Amino acid sequence: MSAPFCEILAPAGNEEMLRAAVYSGADAVYLGLTSFNARRSAGNFTPEALRSAVSFCHGRGVKVYVVLNITVYGAELAAVQDSIAAVAAAGADAVIVQDLAVAALVRRCAPGLPLHGSTQMSVHSLEGARQLADMGFARVILARELSLEEIRVIADGCGIEVECFVHGALCMSMSGQCMMSAFLGGRSGNRGSCAGPCRLPFAADGSGAAHLSLKDMSLVRHIPAMQKAGVCSAKIEGRLRTPEYVAAAVSACRAARDGQAYDAQLLRDVFSRSGFTDAYLTGKRDGAMFGVRTEADTAAARAALPRARELFRREFSRLPVDLTLTVSEDGAKLKAENDGFAAVVYLEEAPQPAQKDQAAAVERCLRKTGGTPFLARDVKLDSDGMWYLPASALNEARRAALEQLLEKRSRIVPHAFVPGLPALPSRTPGARRLWARFASVSQMPEDLSALERVILPIGELDAVPEALRGRTVLELPRAMFGAVEQQVQRQLERAAGMGFAGFEANNLAHLRMAKGLSLYGGLGLNVTNPLSGAEAVRLGVQGVLALPELTAAQVGALARCVPAAAIGYGHLPLMLTRACPLHNVRTCAGCPRKGELTDRKGRRFAVRCGLGVRTIYNPVPLYMGDKPGALGCDCEVLYFTTESPRRAAQVLAIYAAGAPFDGELTRGLYFKGTD
Numbered sequence: 001m002s003a004p005f006c007e008i009l010a011p012a013g014n015e016e017m018l019r020a021a022v023y024s025g026a027d028a029v030y031l032g033l034t035s036f037n038a039r040r041s042a043g044n045f046t047p048e049a050l051r052s053a054v055s056f057c058h059g060r061g062v063k064v065y066v067v068l069n070i071t072v073y074g075a076e077l078a079a080v081q082d083s084i085a086a087v088a089a090a091g092a093d094a095v096i097v098q099d100l101a102v103a104a105l106v107r108r109c110a111p112g113l114p115l116h117g118s119t120q121m122s123v124h125s126l127e128g129a130r131q132l133a134d135m136g137f138a139r140v141i142l143a144r145e146l147s148l149e150e151i152r153v154i155a156d157g158c159g160i161e162v163e164c165f166v167h168g169a170l171c172m173s174m175s176g177q178c179m180m181s182a183f184l185g186g187r188s189g190n191r192g193s194c195a196g197p198c199r200l201p202f203a204a205d206g207s208g209a210a211h212l213s214l215k216d217m218s219l220v221r222h223i224p225a226m227q228k229a230g231v232c233s234a235k236i237e238g239r240l241r242t243p244e245y246v247a248a249a250v251s252a253c254r255a256a257r258d259g260q261a262y263d264a265q266l267l268r269d270v271f272s273r274s275g276f277t278d279a280y281l282t283g284k285r286d287g288a289m290f291g292v293r294t295e296a297d298t299a300a301a302r303a304a305l306p307r308a309r310e311l312f313r314r315e316f317s318r319l320p321v322d323l324t325l326t327v328s329e330d331g332a333k334l335k336a337e338n339d340g341f342a343a344v345v346y347l348e349e350a351p352q353p354a355q356k357d358q359a360a361a362v363e364r365c366l367r368k369t370g371g372t373p374f375l376a377r378d379v380k381l382d383s384d385g386m387w388y389l390p391a392s393a394l395n396e397a398r399r400a401a402l403e404q405l406l407e408k409r410s411r412i413v414p415h416a417f418v419p420g421l422p423a424l425p426s427r428t429p430g431a432r433r434l435w436a437r438f439a440s441v442s443q444m445p446e447d448l449s450a451l452e453r454v455i456l457p458i459g460e461l462d463a464v465p466e467a468l469r470g471r472t473v474l475e476l477p478r479a480m481f482g483a484v485e486q487q488v489q490r491q492l493e494r495a496a497g498m499g500f501a502g503f504e505a506n507n508l509a510h511l512r513m514a515k516g517l518s519l520y521g522g523l524g525l526n527v528t529n530p531l532s533g534a535e536a537v538r539l540g541v542q543g544v545l546a547l548p549e550l551t552a553a554q555v556g557a558l559a560r561c562v563p564a565a566a567i568g569y570g571h572l573p574l575m576l577t578r579a580c581p582l583h584n585v586r587t588c589a590g591c592p593r594k595g596e597l598t599d600r601k602g603r604r605f606a607v608r609c610g611l612g613v614r615t616i617y618n619p620v621p622l623y624m625g626d627k628p629g630a631l632g633c634d635c636e637v638l639y640f641t642t643e644s645p646r647r648a649a650q651v652l653a654i655y656a657a658g659a660p661f662d663g664e665l666t667r668g669l670y671f672k673g674t675d
Contacts, residue, residue, distance in 0.1 A: 006227035006234050007063070008253045009163065010246055013239035014043030018053055020243035023312035024250040028063035028233070029053075030096065033083050036076075037067040037192055047086035051412060054090045059410030060373040061319050061339070063093040069118035071099050071190045071528040071547065074557050077421055084109055088415040094138065098176060098190075100539075101531035107136060108422060112415045114138040116163070120176035120190070121508060122478070122524065124150075125485040128509035129158035135539075139163055141235070143174055144217060145578040147283045148229055150482055155230025162230055166223060167249050167267075168237025170214040170277070170289075172198040173575035174613075176526060177478055180574040182549050183618055183666075188674040190526060190549060198575075199292070202597040202605065204585045211584040211597060212575075212616075215291035218276035220249075220267065223256045226281075238271075244308035245270050251311050269304035272297055280578070287583040314370070320377035321405065323366045323398070327351050327383040334366075334394075336401040338374065343404035349393035354386040365394040374402050424530050429559040432628060433635040434656060437475065437570075438648065439608075441465075443640060445649030450656035452635065455504060458488060459611075461495045469499045476514070478506040478524035478576055479613040489513055502542070511539050521545060523573070528554070530561035537562050545637065548572060548622070552670040556632025566631045568624040569655055570639030571606065572668070575616040582607060582614075606642045617641055623665040625655035631670065 010021035012031040021029050031053065034044045045053055054064045066087045072080055084106055087095050094114040097103045098121055106113055116139040117123055117132045124143035132140050139161035142151060146164075155162040171178065171189075180197050182188040187195045198212035205211075219226065223234050234257065236249045248263070248270040255262035268275065274291035321338045332347040359381045367376040437455035438444050441463040448454060451471070456464060458474040474495055480488055492503070492514055503514050506524030521527060521536045521544035533544045543563030546555045550566075558564045580588075582595045593609040597616065606617045624630060638655055640648045654662060 004227065004230065004232040006223060006231055006257055008250055008257065009065070009233045009235040010250050011168075011236055011239040011241070012053070012246075013241070015045075015049065015053070016243045017239070017241075017246050018056070020247045020312040021250055022057060022060055022062050023315045024247040025254045025316040025318065026062060026250045028065060028093070029057060030065040030067055030235075030239075032067045032239070033086060036070055036072065036080055036083050036102075047090070050086060050092070051090045054092055055410040055412055058091070058412075059406045061409075064090075065094045065096055065116060066090075066092045067096045067118070068102050069096050069098045069120055070192045071188075071526055071532075071549070072101060073550075073554055074529040074531070077101065077105070077529065077531055081105055081109060081419060081421060084113070085417050085419065088113055088417040089412075091412045091414045096141065098526070099528065099532050100525075100535040101529050103135065103137075104422070104531060104535050109419060110415050110417050117141060118176075119143055119165070122174055122176040123508060124174070125480050125507075125509050126154050126157050127485060127489075127512045128507060129154050129160065129162070131508045131512040133158055133160045134512065139233070144170060145174060145280050145481065147482070148222070148225060148281050151226065151231060152229040161232045163233035163235055164226060164231045165217060165237055166219040166226065166234040166253060168216055170217045172212045172214055172579065172581070173577055174479060177524060177576040178574070179549065179572060180616070182669065182674050183572060183574060186669070186672065186674055188549050190528075190547070191674055193675045201600045202581070204582050204595060204597055204607075206598050208600070209584065210292050211290065211581045213273070213292050214289055214579060215273045215275055215277040216271070217278065217280070218267065219278050219281050220252050220256045220262065220264075222278065222281055223253060224259065227257065241271060243312065244305050247311035248304075248308045266304055266307055269300040270308050271301055285579055285583070286587070289579050290581075290584055315373055317369055317373060317375040319374045321369070321374040321402070322378040322380075323376060323401070324380045324382060325362055325366065325394075327381070327387045327389065329384075332387070332389060332397075334397040334401050336374075336405045338405055338409070341405055341408045343401045343408065345397045345401040345404065347389065347393050347397050349389055351387035351389055354388035357386055358388055361391070362389070362394060365391050366398055368395065368398065369402065372402050373406065422531065422534075424534055424561050427560060427562070429556075429564070429632060429634045434568075434638065435473075435565065435635050436638040436640060436652060438640045439642075443643065443645055443648055445645055445652060447649065447652075450652060453501060455637070458491045458495065458503070461491060461498065461500070464500075466499070470501055472500050473502045473504050473520060474500055475504045475522065476506055476510045477611050477613075478522075479578070479611065480507065480509065481578060481612050484611050485509065485513075492517070504545075505541060511541075515540060518542065523547070523567075527558070530558055533558050533562040533564060543634065546633065549669050549674050551673045552630050552632065554673075555670070559633040564633045565635045565637050566633045567622060567639050568631065568636030569622060569651060570637075571617040571619070571621050571641050572639070573615045573641070574605070574618050575614075577614045577616065578612065580609065580614050581616075608642065615641075618666075620664055620666045621661075622668045623655075623661040624667065624670065626658055626660045627667075628658050
């Protein structure tokens, strides 16, 4: 496989950052409108500013991708449609989405607008990327946690473009699988308002250290290898950072891609957290990945600003232009051509006969394109004799021709847009039923009579009693890094003929892996509105589990469109991580595959390890057993994780009876929602 051209993709949180990205040489930028994007606190762009941004970028050969990459609520679908209309009208090059509903609206209203699957879709495996391809996506933005070989496998086999982050902040959790900010502070990362709680003290040893804080990723030196592996876009994180940061990162990435040296010290000085890590790409995941922002880091950034500003003081010349000066006794004209565009300027100055050949002098004048986006490639003098034109006239003609050429390149070419929200099914939820998810067969109580269905991890398939299989749904894991996907595929093939009631999809990959089987949508699909629920059903599930960030009213609205469940009890999984926070205090050797983190208030968060990932659980359980009917859904799921079998039996009994909880509890976000 020949290596694709690897574009350098830069963040543009506002117009100043946009200019810094383009002037320092970015091939593409990504930016957000003032709503429905995962960096709501960035400056972002109004529809009018978006048109100006696209015009500015396209004039310079730079692509613009617009992020609409959050989960949306049912009441917001009309506004999402308006945002898609603005993106289409601006002639942007693609839209980046997380929510299945947003993808459906783009396909329906602006089918000519390419779709890129956001990293918040949690795609991290070959089958996940293939599923996006099946859904009509042009590009997948892979999870940050992948190794180079894992990226290569996906790029080789998925059939669509592959984009990877190469520099910037690392979330501790897999993007799209974090509810920590939402449940600890009411600010949802899935909605673009993450408060960054992982940067606060969460210590694996009670020391008060920040053991959930990762260093920034920097894979700049690996860009040639990533390009060879099939990555077509090297993405820089940082829409909340500064123009100086953007320019330093773009300059370094561009140089590395082109096999040139770059200023690694400037890159570190302009922003780091005690340095950088490349641990995911290289597979060296250990305690060295973790770091915090220090006073020394901040001081270095202040000192680096003047050097970084020099990187975007003058515009990067990138567009090859052919210039032809035609001179005769009748006058002179200059033609500038680039990429199918052409501009012609007639010189006011009359040519004068010359005593010697002026070709060299003419070429010197016409090649002075510095400070513009153009780079003179082929300069020709077409003359019927020897003529003289003053340098001032040639310079003015060059400026005028390039300005005309830039104006022509900058004209907006909108995408076709046809408004119209799709009609959604209408239904009445059935009587309240109970399901329960257990971490293992050994955790289950003996009396399961209150339950219609039991959910168990697919790894437990051989431990499930044959008599229970007809009531058991096997849960597919939210994360399947490396060989885990093949392991799960083999388990699926075995389980398909064993009489189980079905399977629970928790990643887009599962829609493809379990196609044709009885399938339910689980927690990892992040279903938050009736249209995304309907899309999940269209893609093969029989019903969906509402994301616990919804209010009870929103859960009810979802259930009036598609069969829907909601979590009624559980220590909710706040984070799903590939890096292990326990590595700050111990190695895997001899580790019991569990531990806990203590926050600054003394609360203890359980950590459990399995299938190469770690789950961090909320210490306070959600409980809705004494609020029968409040969720308005078809069934309520008791989500057991760290409980003993005895405790699971107690909770099941009081929940089924509709009794008050016997300890500290939370109602989660069901009655207050998120920011």
